[in-house]
Amino acid sequence: MNVKLVYRLPTIEEYNLLRRSVEWPEFDVELVKRALSNTLFSVIAEVDEGVAVGMGRVIGDNAIYFHIQDVIVRSDCQGTGVGALLMKELLAYVDRHSGKNTNIGLMCSKGREPFYLHFGFVERPTEKFGSGMIKVVSD
Numbered sequence: 001m002n003v004k005l006v007y008r009l010p011t012i013e014e015y016n017l018l019r020r021s022v023e024w025p026e027f028d029v030e031l032v033k034r035a036l037s038n039t040l041f042s043v044i045a046e047v048d049e050g051v052a053v054g055m056g057r058v059i060g061d062n063a064i065y066f067h068i069q070d071v072i073v074r075s076d077c078q079g080t081g082v083g084a085l086l087m088k089e090l091l092a093y094v095d096r097h098s099g100k101n102t103n104i105g106l107m108c109s110k111g112r113e114p115f116y117l118h119f120g121f122v123e124r125p126t127e128k129f130g131s132g133m134i135k136v137v138s139d
């Protein structure tokens with residue numbers, strides 16, 4: 001598979017298509033539009049003249065707190081190194097904009113922890129950190 005990394009936002013359609021391919025819920029178009037426009041950095045893995053098979057983006061305050069979000073590789077392209085290529089680009093972006101004690105967070109899908117361990121992330125809780133918490137708005 002010939003994969004090309006492109007530094008751009010996904011289109012709304014690409015975003016929802018990639019989410020659907022990994023059975024993640026889709027969001028309303030207006031929400032996606034606003035979310036994507038507030039992205040700090042986005043990278044897309046393309047094959048066959050621009051077909052997006054993977055994406056990842058960085059959100060946050062661009063200095064102290066960064067969050068890795070929407071790391072997705074289309075299911076039929078998983079396990080071929082695309083996810084790792086995307087992560088390297090996301091972390092390189094953070095590296096260029098971070099300082100001492102900068103914090104890179106992510107919400108890991110269940111079972112995907114080993115993927116992120118490759119890139120220096122640690123599983124919470126640790127001796128110092130609690131579990132981390134989340135609240136999903138239902139309507």
Ligand SMILES: CC(C)(COP(=O)(O)OP(=O)(O)OC[C@H]1O[C@@H](n2cnc3c(N)ncnc32)[C@H](O)[C@@H]1OP(=O)(O)O)[C@@H](O)C(=O)NCCC(=O)NCCS
Nearest residue numbers: 022071072073078079080081082083084107108109114115
């Ligand atoms: C998680 C995901 C992004 C990984 O992408 P990928 O292209 O399949 O991963 P890669 O082929 O680049 O794998 C990189 C390394 O991570 C490992 N890895 C990838 N997924 C893994 C998993 N679920 N469990 C354990 N190890 C995993 C690979 O074995 C590989 O290790 P190696 O370098 O020692 O061989 C992809 O499976 C995906 O999109 N999943 C659905 C969406 C998702 O859960 N995204 C993560 C959000 S938290």
